Amino acid sequence: MSEAEVKPGRRSIGAQRNPASEEAILKAAEAVLLENGLSGFSIEAVARRARAGKPTIYRWWPSKAALLLDVYHNHKQTHFSYADKGNVRDDLIAYLSGLFTVWRNPATGALFRSVVAEAQADPDTAAALAAYMADRRCQSSEIVKKAQARGEVRADADPEIVTELLASFAWSRLLTDRLNVNDGDIVAAVDMVLAGIAVRAA
Amino acid sequence: MSEAEVKPGRRSIGAQRNPASEEAILKAAEAVLLENGLSGFSIEAVARRARAGKPTIYRWWPSKAALLLDVYHNHKQTHFSYADKGNVRDDLIAYLSGLFTVWRNPATGALFRSVVAEAQADPDTAAALAAYMADRRCQSSEIVKKAQARGEVRADADPEIVTELLASFAWSRLLTDRLNVNDGDIVAAVDMVLAGIAVRAA
Numbered sequence: 001m002s003e004a005e006v007k008p009g010r011r012s013i014g015a016q017r018n019p020a021s022e023e024a025i026l027k028a029a030e031a032v033l034l035e036n037g038l039s040g041f042s043i044e045a046v047a048r049r050a051r052a053g054k055p056t057i058y059r060w061w062p063s064k065a066a067l068l069l070d071v072y073h074n075h076k077q078t079h080f081s082y083a084d085k086g087n088v089r090d091d092l093i094a095y096l097s098g099l100f101t102v103w104r105n106p107a108t109g110a111l112f113r114s115v116v117a118e119a120q121a122d123p124d125t126a127a128a129l130a131a132y133m134a135d136r137r138c139q140s141s142e143i144v145k146k147a148q149a150r151g152e153v154r155a156d157a158d159p160e161i162v163t164e165l166l167a168s169f170a171w172s173r174l175l176t177d178r179l180n181v182n183d184g185d186i187v188a189a190v191d192m193v194l195a196g197i198a199v200r201a202a
Numbered sequence: 203m204s205e206a207e208v209k210p211g212r213r214s215i216g217a218q219r220n221p222a223s224e225e226a227i228l229k230a231a232e233a234v235l236l237e238n239g240l241s242g243f244s245i246e247a248v249a250r251r252a253r254a255g256k257p258t259i260y261r262w263w264p265s266k267a268a269l270l271l272d273v274y275h276n277h278k279q280t281h282f283s284y285a286d287k288g289n290v291r292d293d294l295i296a297y298l299s300g301l302f303t304v305w306r307n308p309a310t311g312a313l314f315r316s317v318v319a320e321a322q323a324d325p326d327t328a329a330a331l332a333a334y335m336a337d338r339r340c341q342s343s344e345i346v347k348k349a350q351a352r353g354e355v356r357a358d359a360d361p362e363i364v365t366e367l368l369a370s371f372a373w374s375r376l377l378t379d380r381l382n383v384n385d386g387d388i389v390a391a392v393d394m395v396l397a398g399i400a401v402r403a404a
Contacts, residue, residue, distance in 0.1 A: 168374035196398030
């Protein structure tokens with residue numbers, strides 16, 4: 001990670017930034033999650049594993065949820081990339097089915113579900129999730145912006161709302177245990193947003 | 203409520219059905235929720251208030267979440283109805299903005315958020331939410347089926363996925379504290395699904 005990159009939900013640490021120990025903490029967090037599971041994941045356990053002080057961790061991640069979401073995001077990036085397929089339909093299908101695939105992994109799905117659940121009662125978790133999602137909306141909307149530049153998508157469509165609609169569909173499927181209902185629903189959702197459902201005037 | 207109606211998530215009780223005490227339990231549940239809040243809501247407290255036995259309550263509502271969702275649904279029905287406006291755009295805008303309005307009520311929004319959160323870890327709550335949502339999808343899809351009958355919506359559009367896409371958008375806004383971002387987003391989401399975002403061949 002370059003010095004210029006600042007991940008969402010993470011405090012700016014200015015001159016104290018130390019990518020090496022930051023990376024070590026992230027690796028320790030991954031290991032703790034793998035060994036102890038979600039219920040055994042804590043800043044304390046990560047600090048012990050990384051031989052770091054808790055203040056060091058809190059300097060970079062303001063909450064347990066912020067650290068969890070970084071581990072989650074690293075895992076997601078390692079296993080799936082939304083390569084530009086050159087046309088918006090394939091790009092959006094890859095985007096939406098990517099979310100389904102990531103969340104069908106029981107550990108990854110459970111992690112994200114637990115963060116969403118905890119965000120409903122815990123302000124720190126809500127803040128970490130909000131920061132993460134703002135970053136995701138910004139990134140994902142690039143798919144639509146590129147399609148607008150290619151002339152595939154109308155200029156008046158709000159790129160963030162397009163991908164938010166599709167991501168929200170995946171959210172509600174995840175949160176109600178319906179990720180495996182019917183893969184055709186993924187394509188159906190994308191085609192609805194692309195072509196609309198209204199009968200067109202002849 | 204007629205004898206023929208059976209709400210989702212509620213066990214069939216055959217000959218033991220007793221609408222009067224069922225109604226009394228629902229009213230007691232509403233009162234307990236109003237007085238004690240979500241954290242003080244329990245089957246025990248409802249039983250005490252209704253002077254009913256816990257087994258009587260469990261006969262009709264298999265879980266605390268099933269009872270909570272019935273209270274929630276009653277409240278929703280009392281305050282908002284999705285009257286048929288005669289055209290699909292107005293109907294879908296009323297449907298989606300209705301969800302936003304219901305959830306902007308802090309108590310109602312908090313109730314639904316707590317059920318979704320608890321469903322991520324508790325199987326009984328997950329079952330109650332799944333049953334409730336299956337019923338909602340079935341009911342809401344009528345908006346689209348009517349529009350198909352009027353020739354406004356293409357026959358090949360899946361009615362449940364149309365309203366699921368819009369409801370999911372409201373879910374993710376609720377669960378990330380973004381219900382108040384911009385009311386124009388409600389109309390934008392409906393218009394995307396209706397008209398699509400793809401540039402049409404001239």
